[in-house]
Amino acid sequence: MHAEMKKAVTVKTHKFMFNSNIKYPQISGMKNKLRQEKINSNFKKVAQQDYKERKKILKRYDKDRKELGLSKKDYASYEYKTFFTVKYNQNNKVSIVRTKYYYTGGAHGEYYSESYNYNTNSSKEVTLKQNFKTAAAYNKAATCTVNKILADKEKYPLADKNLNLNLTPYYWTNSKSGINLIFQIYEIAPYSSGQIELPMETTCK
Missing domain, CATH: 3.30.565.40 (Fervidobacterium nodosum Rt17-B1 like)
Structure with a gap:
Protein backbone atom coordinates (compact mmCIF):
# COMPACT_ATOMS: atom_id res chain seq x y z
CA MET A 1 0.00 0.00 0.00
CA THR A 127 -4.29 29.34 -15.80
CA LEU A 128 -4.82 26.36 -18.08
CA LYS A 129 -2.27 27.71 -20.57
CA GLN A 130 0.37 28.13 -17.87
CA ASN A 131 0.48 24.36 -17.40
CA PHE A 132 2.26 24.10 -20.75
CA LYS A 133 5.85 25.09 -21.47
CA THR A 134 5.00 26.89 -24.71
CA ALA A 135 1.99 28.36 -26.47
CA ALA A 136 2.51 25.81 -29.24
CA ALA A 137 2.29 22.91 -26.76
CA TYR A 138 -0.93 24.32 -25.32
CA ASN A 139 -2.47 24.92 -28.76
CA LYS A 140 -1.66 21.36 -29.80
CA ALA A 141 -3.21 19.89 -26.65
CA ALA A 142 -6.29 22.12 -26.98
CA THR A 143 -6.75 21.17 -30.64
CA CYS A 144 -6.39 17.45 -29.89
CA THR A 145 -8.90 17.70 -27.04
CA VAL A 146 -11.50 19.63 -29.02
CA ASN A 147 -11.13 17.36 -32.06
CA LYS A 148 -11.66 14.27 -29.93
CA ILE A 149 -14.84 15.76 -28.48
CA LEU A 150 -16.14 16.83 -31.90
CA ALA A 151 -15.48 13.35 -33.28
CA ASP A 152 -17.91 11.75 -30.81
CA LYS A 153 -21.24 13.27 -31.82
CA GLU A 154 -23.16 10.52 -30.05
CA LYS A 155 -21.78 11.44 -26.64
CA TYR A 156 -21.28 15.16 -27.21
CA PRO A 157 -23.98 16.30 -29.66
CA LEU A 158 -23.93 19.94 -28.53
CA ALA A 159 -20.20 20.50 -29.02
CA ASP A 160 -19.15 22.77 -31.88
CA LYS A 161 -15.88 23.90 -33.44
CA ASN A 162 -15.97 27.18 -31.50
CA LEU A 163 -15.43 25.34 -28.20
CA ASN A 164 -12.96 27.51 -26.27
CA LEU A 165 -10.93 25.71 -23.61
CA ASN A 166 -9.57 29.02 -22.28
CA LEU A 167 -12.94 29.47 -20.58
CA THR A 168 -13.19 25.89 -19.33
CA PRO A 169 -12.67 25.14 -15.63
CA TYR A 170 -10.01 22.53 -14.93
CA TYR A 171 -8.32 20.73 -12.07
CA TRP A 172 -5.10 18.80 -11.60
CA THR A 173 -5.08 15.01 -11.35
CA ASN A 174 -2.65 12.12 -11.08
CA SER A 175 -3.69 10.92 -14.54
CA LYS A 176 -1.40 10.75 -17.59
CA SER A 177 -2.17 14.27 -18.80
CA GLY A 178 -2.42 15.61 -15.26
CA ILE A 179 -5.43 17.80 -16.10
CA ASN A 180 -9.18 17.23 -16.22
CA LEU A 181 -11.55 19.72 -17.85
CA ILE A 182 -15.08 20.47 -16.62
CA PHE A 183 -17.74 21.16 -19.23
CA GLN A 184 -20.91 22.84 -18.02
CA ILE A 185 -24.39 21.44 -18.56
CA TYR A 186 -25.48 22.02 -22.18
CA GLU A 187 -21.95 23.01 -23.23
CA ILE A 188 -21.21 19.80 -25.12
CA ALA A 189 -24.07 17.48 -24.12
CA PRO A 190 -27.71 17.60 -22.95
CA TYR A 191 -28.84 18.11 -19.36
CA SER A 192 -29.27 14.37 -18.81
CA SER A 193 -25.51 13.91 -19.22
CA GLY A 194 -24.78 16.33 -16.38
CA GLN A 195 -21.48 18.13 -16.11
CA ILE A 196 -18.84 16.26 -18.07
CA GLU A 197 -15.24 15.86 -16.92
CA LEU A 198 -12.67 14.86 -19.54
CA PRO A 199 -8.87 14.64 -19.53
CA MET A 200 -6.87 17.20 -21.47
CA GLU A 201 -5.37 15.34 -24.41
CA THR A 202 -1.63 15.83 -24.89
CA THR A 203 -1.35 13.95 -28.18
CA CYS A 204 -3.71 13.49 -31.11
CA LYS A 205 -4.68 9.88 -31.76
Missing part, protein backbone atom coordinates in the same frame (compact mmCIF):
# COMPACT_ATOMS: atom_id res chain seq x y z
CA HIS A 2 1.38 3.38 -0.97
CA ALA A 3 1.82 6.03 1.70
CA GLU A 4 -0.62 8.90 1.43
CA MET A 5 0.84 11.93 -0.33
CA LYS A 6 1.47 14.92 1.88
CA LYS A 7 -1.13 17.62 1.38
CA ALA A 8 0.15 20.87 -0.07
CA VAL A 9 -2.14 23.01 2.09
CA THR A 10 -5.02 22.73 4.54
CA VAL A 11 -8.48 23.60 3.20
CA LYS A 12 -11.30 24.08 5.69
CA THR A 13 -15.02 24.47 5.05
CA HIS A 14 -16.74 27.64 6.24
CA LYS A 15 -20.45 28.47 6.18
CA PHE A 16 -21.33 32.07 5.35
CA MET A 17 -23.50 33.52 8.13
CA PHE A 18 -23.67 29.95 9.50
CA ASN A 19 -25.83 29.01 6.52
CA SER A 20 -25.14 25.40 5.51
CA ASN A 21 -26.34 26.18 1.96
CA ILE A 22 -23.47 28.60 1.35
CA LYS A 23 -20.13 26.87 1.86
CA TYR A 24 -16.75 28.31 0.94
CA PRO A 25 -13.10 27.30 1.43
CA GLN A 26 -10.42 28.90 3.54
CA ILE A 27 -6.81 27.91 2.90
CA SER A 28 -3.86 27.76 5.28
CA GLY A 29 -0.29 26.64 4.69
CA MET A 30 0.66 28.69 1.62
CA LYS A 31 4.14 30.19 1.67
CA ASN A 32 3.05 33.71 0.72
CA LYS A 33 0.73 34.69 3.58
CA LEU A 34 -0.29 38.01 2.04
CA ARG A 35 -1.50 36.35 -1.16
CA GLN A 36 -3.14 33.61 0.88
CA GLU A 37 -5.06 36.26 2.79
CA LYS A 38 -6.25 37.83 -0.47
CA ILE A 39 -7.32 34.43 -1.83
CA ASN A 40 -9.33 33.68 1.32
CA SER A 41 -10.84 37.15 1.27
CA ASN A 42 -11.98 36.60 -2.32
CA PHE A 43 -13.59 33.26 -1.43
CA LYS A 44 -15.48 34.97 1.37
CA LYS A 45 -16.63 37.82 -0.91
CA VAL A 46 -17.95 35.33 -3.44
CA ALA A 47 -19.80 33.54 -0.62
CA GLN A 48 -21.32 36.86 0.46
CA GLN A 49 -22.62 37.41 -3.07
CA ASP A 50 -24.04 33.88 -3.07
CA TYR A 51 -25.75 34.52 0.25
CA LYS A 52 -27.41 37.66 -1.12
CA GLU A 53 -28.46 35.85 -4.30
CA ARG A 54 -29.98 33.03 -2.27
CA LYS A 55 -32.06 35.53 -0.26
CA LYS A 56 -33.30 37.14 -3.50
CA ILE A 57 -34.32 33.81 -5.00
CA LEU A 58 -36.16 32.67 -1.86
CA LYS A 59 -37.98 36.01 -1.74
CA ARG A 60 -38.90 35.66 -5.41
CA TYR A 61 -40.37 32.24 -4.70
CA ASP A 62 -43.10 33.71 -2.51
CA LYS A 63 -43.85 36.41 -5.09
CA ASP A 64 -44.08 33.94 -7.99
CA ARG A 65 -46.12 31.44 -5.99
CA LYS A 66 -48.65 34.05 -4.89
CA GLU A 67 -49.00 35.41 -8.42
CA LEU A 68 -49.85 31.89 -9.59
CA GLY A 69 -52.29 31.43 -6.72
CA LEU A 70 -50.58 28.26 -5.50
CA SER A 71 -49.83 26.96 -2.03
CA LYS A 72 -46.33 25.96 -0.95
CA LYS A 73 -47.46 22.36 -1.19
CA ASP A 74 -48.37 22.78 -4.85
CA TYR A 75 -45.39 24.87 -5.95
CA ALA A 76 -41.89 23.42 -5.73
CA SER A 77 -39.51 25.42 -3.55
CA TYR A 78 -36.76 27.48 -5.17
CA GLU A 79 -33.21 26.69 -4.19
CA TYR A 80 -29.75 28.20 -4.33
CA LYS A 81 -26.70 26.65 -2.74
CA THR A 82 -22.96 26.49 -3.23
CA PHE A 83 -20.35 23.97 -2.21
CA PHE A 84 -16.77 23.13 -3.14
CA THR A 85 -14.57 20.10 -3.68
CA VAL A 86 -10.81 19.85 -3.23
CA LYS A 87 -9.85 17.90 -6.34
CA TYR A 88 -6.07 17.94 -5.89
CA ASN A 89 -3.86 18.89 -2.98
CA GLN A 90 -0.25 17.72 -3.30
CA ASN A 91 3.05 18.44 -5.05
CA ASN A 92 2.84 22.15 -4.18
CA LYS A 93 -0.48 22.50 -6.00
CA VAL A 94 -4.12 22.72 -4.96
CA SER A 95 -7.24 22.57 -7.13
CA ILE A 96 -10.59 23.67 -5.75
CA VAL A 97 -13.82 23.40 -7.73
CA ARG A 98 -16.73 25.56 -6.57
CA THR A 99 -20.19 24.49 -7.70
CA LYS A 100 -23.41 26.47 -7.64
CA TYR A 101 -26.83 24.82 -7.83
CA TYR A 102 -30.02 26.78 -8.29
CA TYR A 103 -33.65 26.04 -9.06
CA THR A 104 -36.19 28.74 -9.94
CA GLY A 105 -39.02 26.68 -11.39
CA GLY A 106 -39.33 24.45 -14.41
CA ALA A 107 -38.35 20.86 -15.02
CA HIS A 108 -35.03 20.87 -13.17
CA GLY A 109 -32.33 22.89 -11.46
CA GLU A 110 -29.05 24.09 -12.94
CA TYR A 111 -25.43 23.48 -11.99
CA TYR A 112 -22.46 25.70 -12.71
CA SER A 113 -18.83 25.13 -11.68
CA GLU A 114 -15.67 27.20 -11.65
CA SER A 115 -12.16 26.20 -10.66
CA TYR A 116 -9.34 27.73 -8.64
CA ASN A 117 -5.87 26.28 -9.19
CA TYR A 118 -2.95 27.57 -7.16
CA ASN A 119 0.77 26.95 -6.92
CA THR A 120 1.11 26.79 -3.14
CA ASN A 121 4.74 27.94 -3.16
CA SER A 122 4.05 31.19 -5.02
CA SER A 123 0.38 31.38 -3.92
CA LYS A 124 -0.43 32.39 -7.50
CA GLU A 125 -3.37 31.13 -9.54
CA VAL A 126 -2.36 29.01 -12.53
Whole structure:
Protein backbone atom coordinates (compact mmCIF):
# COMPACT_ATOMS: atom_id res chain seq x y z
CA MET A 1 0.00 0.00 0.00
CA HIS A 2 1.38 3.38 -0.97
CA ALA A 3 1.82 6.03 1.70
CA GLU A 4 -0.62 8.90 1.43
CA MET A 5 0.84 11.93 -0.33
CA LYS A 6 1.47 14.92 1.88
CA LYS A 7 -1.13 17.62 1.38
CA ALA A 8 0.15 20.87 -0.07
CA VAL A 9 -2.14 23.01 2.09
CA THR A 10 -5.02 22.73 4.54
CA VAL A 11 -8.48 23.60 3.20
CA LYS A 12 -11.30 24.08 5.69
CA THR A 13 -15.02 24.47 5.05
CA HIS A 14 -16.74 27.64 6.24
CA LYS A 15 -20.45 28.47 6.18
CA PHE A 16 -21.33 32.07 5.35
CA MET A 17 -23.50 33.52 8.13
CA PHE A 18 -23.67 29.95 9.50
CA ASN A 19 -25.83 29.01 6.52
CA SER A 20 -25.14 25.40 5.51
CA ASN A 21 -26.34 26.18 1.96
CA ILE A 22 -23.47 28.60 1.35
CA LYS A 23 -20.13 26.87 1.86
CA TYR A 24 -16.75 28.31 0.94
CA PRO A 25 -13.10 27.30 1.43
CA GLN A 26 -10.42 28.90 3.54
CA ILE A 27 -6.81 27.91 2.90
CA SER A 28 -3.86 27.76 5.28
CA GLY A 29 -0.29 26.64 4.69
CA MET A 30 0.66 28.69 1.62
CA LYS A 31 4.14 30.19 1.67
CA ASN A 32 3.05 33.71 0.72
CA LYS A 33 0.73 34.69 3.58
CA LEU A 34 -0.29 38.01 2.04
CA ARG A 35 -1.50 36.35 -1.16
CA GLN A 36 -3.14 33.61 0.88
CA GLU A 37 -5.06 36.26 2.79
CA LYS A 38 -6.25 37.83 -0.47
CA ILE A 39 -7.32 34.43 -1.83
CA ASN A 40 -9.33 33.68 1.32
CA SER A 41 -10.84 37.15 1.27
CA ASN A 42 -11.98 36.60 -2.32
CA PHE A 43 -13.59 33.26 -1.43
CA LYS A 44 -15.48 34.97 1.37
CA LYS A 45 -16.63 37.82 -0.91
CA VAL A 46 -17.95 35.33 -3.44
CA ALA A 47 -19.80 33.54 -0.62
CA GLN A 48 -21.32 36.86 0.46
CA GLN A 49 -22.62 37.41 -3.07
CA ASP A 50 -24.04 33.88 -3.07
CA TYR A 51 -25.75 34.52 0.25
CA LYS A 52 -27.41 37.66 -1.12
CA GLU A 53 -28.46 35.85 -4.30
CA ARG A 54 -29.98 33.03 -2.27
CA LYS A 55 -32.06 35.53 -0.26
CA LYS A 56 -33.30 37.14 -3.50
CA ILE A 57 -34.32 33.81 -5.00
CA LEU A 58 -36.16 32.67 -1.86
CA LYS A 59 -37.98 36.01 -1.74
CA ARG A 60 -38.90 35.66 -5.41
CA TYR A 61 -40.37 32.24 -4.70
CA ASP A 62 -43.10 33.71 -2.51
CA LYS A 63 -43.85 36.41 -5.09
CA ASP A 64 -44.08 33.94 -7.99
CA ARG A 65 -46.12 31.44 -5.99
CA LYS A 66 -48.65 34.05 -4.89
CA GLU A 67 -49.00 35.41 -8.42
CA LEU A 68 -49.85 31.89 -9.59
CA GLY A 69 -52.29 31.43 -6.72
CA LEU A 70 -50.58 28.26 -5.50
CA SER A 71 -49.83 26.96 -2.03
CA LYS A 72 -46.33 25.96 -0.95
CA LYS A 73 -47.46 22.36 -1.19
CA ASP A 74 -48.37 22.78 -4.85
CA TYR A 75 -45.39 24.87 -5.95
CA ALA A 76 -41.89 23.42 -5.73
CA SER A 77 -39.51 25.42 -3.55
CA TYR A 78 -36.76 27.48 -5.17
CA GLU A 79 -33.21 26.69 -4.19
CA TYR A 80 -29.75 28.20 -4.33
CA LYS A 81 -26.70 26.65 -2.74
CA THR A 82 -22.96 26.49 -3.23
CA PHE A 83 -20.35 23.97 -2.21
CA PHE A 84 -16.77 23.13 -3.14
CA THR A 85 -14.57 20.10 -3.68
CA VAL A 86 -10.81 19.85 -3.23
CA LYS A 87 -9.85 17.90 -6.34
CA TYR A 88 -6.07 17.94 -5.89
CA ASN A 89 -3.86 18.89 -2.98
CA GLN A 90 -0.25 17.72 -3.30
CA ASN A 91 3.05 18.44 -5.05
CA ASN A 92 2.84 22.15 -4.18
CA LYS A 93 -0.48 22.50 -6.00
CA VAL A 94 -4.12 22.72 -4.96
CA SER A 95 -7.24 22.57 -7.13
CA ILE A 96 -10.59 23.67 -5.75
CA VAL A 97 -13.82 23.40 -7.73
CA ARG A 98 -16.73 25.56 -6.57
CA THR A 99 -20.19 24.49 -7.70
CA LYS A 100 -23.41 26.47 -7.64
CA TYR A 101 -26.83 24.82 -7.83
CA TYR A 102 -30.02 26.78 -8.29
CA TYR A 103 -33.65 26.04 -9.06
CA THR A 104 -36.19 28.74 -9.94
CA GLY A 105 -39.02 26.68 -11.39
CA GLY A 106 -39.33 24.45 -14.41
CA ALA A 107 -38.35 20.86 -15.02
CA HIS A 108 -35.03 20.87 -13.17
CA GLY A 109 -32.33 22.89 -11.46
CA GLU A 110 -29.05 24.09 -12.94
CA TYR A 111 -25.43 23.48 -11.99
CA TYR A 112 -22.46 25.70 -12.71
CA SER A 113 -18.83 25.13 -11.68
CA GLU A 114 -15.67 27.20 -11.65
CA SER A 115 -12.16 26.20 -10.66
CA TYR A 116 -9.34 27.73 -8.64
CA ASN A 117 -5.87 26.28 -9.19
CA TYR A 118 -2.95 27.57 -7.16
CA ASN A 119 0.77 26.95 -6.92
CA THR A 120 1.11 26.79 -3.14
CA ASN A 121 4.74 27.94 -3.16
CA SER A 122 4.05 31.19 -5.02
CA SER A 123 0.38 31.38 -3.92
CA LYS A 124 -0.43 32.39 -7.50
CA GLU A 125 -3.37 31.13 -9.54
CA VAL A 126 -2.36 29.01 -12.53
CA THR A 127 -4.29 29.34 -15.80
CA LEU A 128 -4.82 26.36 -18.08
CA LYS A 129 -2.27 27.71 -20.57
CA GLN A 130 0.37 28.13 -17.87
CA ASN A 131 0.48 24.36 -17.40
CA PHE A 132 2.26 24.10 -20.75
CA LYS A 133 5.85 25.09 -21.47
CA THR A 134 5.00 26.89 -24.71
CA ALA A 135 1.99 28.36 -26.47
CA ALA A 136 2.51 25.81 -29.24
CA ALA A 137 2.29 22.91 -26.76
CA TYR A 138 -0.93 24.32 -25.32
CA ASN A 139 -2.47 24.92 -28.76
CA LYS A 140 -1.66 21.36 -29.80
CA ALA A 141 -3.21 19.89 -26.65
CA ALA A 142 -6.29 22.12 -26.98
CA THR A 143 -6.75 21.17 -30.64
CA CYS A 144 -6.39 17.45 -29.89
CA THR A 145 -8.90 17.70 -27.04
CA VAL A 146 -11.50 19.63 -29.02
CA ASN A 147 -11.13 17.36 -32.06
CA LYS A 148 -11.66 14.27 -29.93
CA ILE A 149 -14.84 15.76 -28.48
CA LEU A 150 -16.14 16.83 -31.90
CA ALA A 151 -15.48 13.35 -33.28
CA ASP A 152 -17.91 11.75 -30.81
CA LYS A 153 -21.24 13.27 -31.82
CA GLU A 154 -23.16 10.52 -30.05
CA LYS A 155 -21.78 11.44 -26.64
CA TYR A 156 -21.28 15.16 -27.21
CA PRO A 157 -23.98 16.30 -29.66
CA LEU A 158 -23.93 19.94 -28.53
CA ALA A 159 -20.20 20.50 -29.02
CA ASP A 160 -19.15 22.77 -31.88
CA LYS A 161 -15.88 23.90 -33.44
CA ASN A 162 -15.97 27.18 -31.50
CA LEU A 163 -15.43 25.34 -28.20
CA ASN A 164 -12.96 27.51 -26.27
CA LEU A 165 -10.93 25.71 -23.61
CA ASN A 166 -9.57 29.02 -22.28
CA LEU A 167 -12.94 29.47 -20.58
CA THR A 168 -13.19 25.89 -19.33
CA PRO A 169 -12.67 25.14 -15.63
CA TYR A 170 -10.01 22.53 -14.93
CA TYR A 171 -8.32 20.73 -12.07
CA TRP A 172 -5.10 18.80 -11.60
CA THR A 173 -5.08 15.01 -11.35
CA ASN A 174 -2.65 12.12 -11.08
CA SER A 175 -3.69 10.92 -14.54
CA LYS A 176 -1.40 10.75 -17.59
CA SER A 177 -2.17 14.27 -18.80
CA GLY A 178 -2.42 15.61 -15.26
CA ILE A 179 -5.43 17.80 -16.10
CA ASN A 180 -9.18 17.23 -16.22
CA LEU A 181 -11.55 19.72 -17.85
CA ILE A 182 -15.08 20.47 -16.62
CA PHE A 183 -17.74 21.16 -19.23
CA GLN A 184 -20.91 22.84 -18.02
CA ILE A 185 -24.39 21.44 -18.56
CA TYR A 186 -25.48 22.02 -22.18
CA GLU A 187 -21.95 23.01 -23.23
CA ILE A 188 -21.21 19.80 -25.12
CA ALA A 189 -24.07 17.48 -24.12
CA PRO A 190 -27.71 17.60 -22.95
CA TYR A 191 -28.84 18.11 -19.36
CA SER A 192 -29.27 14.37 -18.81
CA SER A 193 -25.51 13.91 -19.22
CA GLY A 194 -24.78 16.33 -16.38
CA GLN A 195 -21.48 18.13 -16.11
CA ILE A 196 -18.84 16.26 -18.07
CA GLU A 197 -15.24 15.86 -16.92
CA LEU A 198 -12.67 14.86 -19.54
CA PRO A 199 -8.87 14.64 -19.53
CA MET A 200 -6.87 17.20 -21.47
CA GLU A 201 -5.37 15.34 -24.41
CA THR A 202 -1.63 15.83 -24.89
CA THR A 203 -1.35 13.95 -28.18
CA CYS A 204 -3.71 13.49 -31.11
CA LYS A 205 -4.68 9.88 -31.76
